Amino acid sequence: MKSMKGAFVSLVAIATLSGTAVADMKKEIGAGEGQVDIVAWPGYIERGESDKNYDWVTDFEKATKCKVTVKTAATSDEMVTLMNQGGFDLVTASGDASLRLVAGKKVQPVNIDLIPNWKNVDDRLKEAPWHTDDGVHYGTPYQWGPNVLAYNTNVFKEPPKSWSVVFEEQTLPDGKTNKGRVQAYFGAIYIADAALYLMHKKPELGIKNPYELNKDQYAAAIDLLKAQRALVGRYWGDAAVQVDDFKNEGIAASSSWPYQVNLLQADKKPVASTIPEEGATGWADTTMMHAEAAHPNCAYMWLNHSLEPKVQGDVAAWFGSVPAVPSACKGHPLLTDTGCETNGFGNFDKIWFWRTPIGKCENEGSCVPYSQWAKDYIAVQGQ
């Protein structure tokens, strides 16, 4: 009977989601359904199988009797596809997927009154545009992080102040050119990094948001990247490949994630990271709930659990990200008191979080859409 009722509720939810979204939010949490199915990034939900110190699932299962199953996805597109197919309750969506899911009506509004731990959430993230639409919350923040500038400390005695070390040909502090010794990100979203650099380098272009570029601003970014091609030996797409390139290919500087930097430092390599004066791009992930979630009660319990300071600290320590819950930064044994700062906690305001560039945009009226970015970036790399 319960499942019948659940099916009915979700049918109603689909039928009426447009327009009256708020009315469909759950009003109370009932008994757990015994299961919750989550689509997540690799490393985001660990039950101690990789390392027994990193386990934030077992306790939850014991306390709620909700068995957690995880399907990992490697790209944002994979996540969107899985959610479109259905059969999942939750997804840890990045900013370039979350709004697509909202627009596609694949996720439902979340009633934050049912999530006691919402009060723990970083105020800077509570109303973030990548999960809030018209004041309605489509999920709870999970983790975020910057795309940092990683550099070799043998080459740079002082942290580089500008992204120019990867964008423009120059002599590095060790007296040798940067040609062939820098890397750039493989994905076309990196065009935003170029745009961010131009925002400061060429203010006359009038770039207000690196994800919203008109034709001229976009052309300038592409020109910059074309010149960068001569400096870049190989673009990095795979974190493991980049770690190896820092070790074995004499890379001096590159855009990177704290994850790689942590791995390299754990390996005692002379690598550090910084956020230059231009700021940086970054990612922010949200746990969102499927519009037809079969286990909404367990899903709500997980949403609440995911905002526990301990869980947040565990994830941040494991993944090299920043917790969405600031209280996780103090006194967490795995993350330690410096972990949040290391991973970028203080740099929130300097970060432009990943979003999918779309044709219709606020600042410029009409912008170059992501499909064009992808095509042109292939051409840049191929020249």
Next chain:
Amino acid sequence: MKAVTAARTGGLARLSDFFFRNRGLLTAFLLLPPLAWIVIVYLGSLFALLLQSFYSLDEFSGLIVRELTFATYAEIFESSNLQIILRTVTMAAAVTVADAVIAFPIAYFAARYARGGAKALFYLAVMMPLWSSYLVKVYAWKLILAKEGIITWAAAQLHLTFLLDGILAIPVIGGPSLSISYLGTFLVFVYIWLPYMILPVQAALERVPRNFIEASADLGARPGQTFRTVILPLALPGIIAGSIFTFSLTLGDSIVPQIVGNSRYFIGQAVYTLQGTAGDIPLAAAFSVVPMVIMGLYLAAAKRLGAFDAL
């Protein structure tokens, strides 16, 4: 005969009688599952792919326009896309030639001289790399070819660094290090697909009758002449069969150039990127059609060369 044709009772017996009288139906019944598999799974998906390639992507909104058009194919002929195709085909051709040159002597030795235990060992040696994960092999090669890898180290120990630098300084195929150059991509491809060339060549050489070679010698042909006029033509079908493997595998691969190479796109990567984040399924589909067309042309050329005459 009378006993057989007399009608019997019992379900199974009747069924068997029915099929005995209608041979055609039995054949059709047995062929149905594999045929359905080929038509639905293979041809069906191929058709879906073809159909997608005739759609186009709306430049403004990034949405797929479901109207038949050649616009997407026109995009294939833009210079950056043509470069991707040219780059992939050149790489596939170079890899195929190198594999054939390396595989032939190995296969020749195995077919003509190796006996008993040595032959078993040969099979093991050729097959063994196929049993380990493809990714492990590619990552291992990345380490071998790295700037601070074993090849650079060995060159330094032998005071041959100038030679390595000289090779890397060659325009186009060189680069900052072996693992960041076309040369590196090429070496990894050659290694990875080599078994697919050795095995068919060896099978073809096994079938060259020994007395043909003896007859050739008896009639006064020098060894080189025998090789050119007897052995090579008879082994050609094997080489072509192997080249179909190495050529098409290189044409479609997206992993090797991503891990070892200079990030310039190959067809497989272009398809992966376009269908992924970009959501440009039509162009990805059009790109997937390209290797099929190239393989079609290749097979037609191979047929003219008589590669399939022995089948």
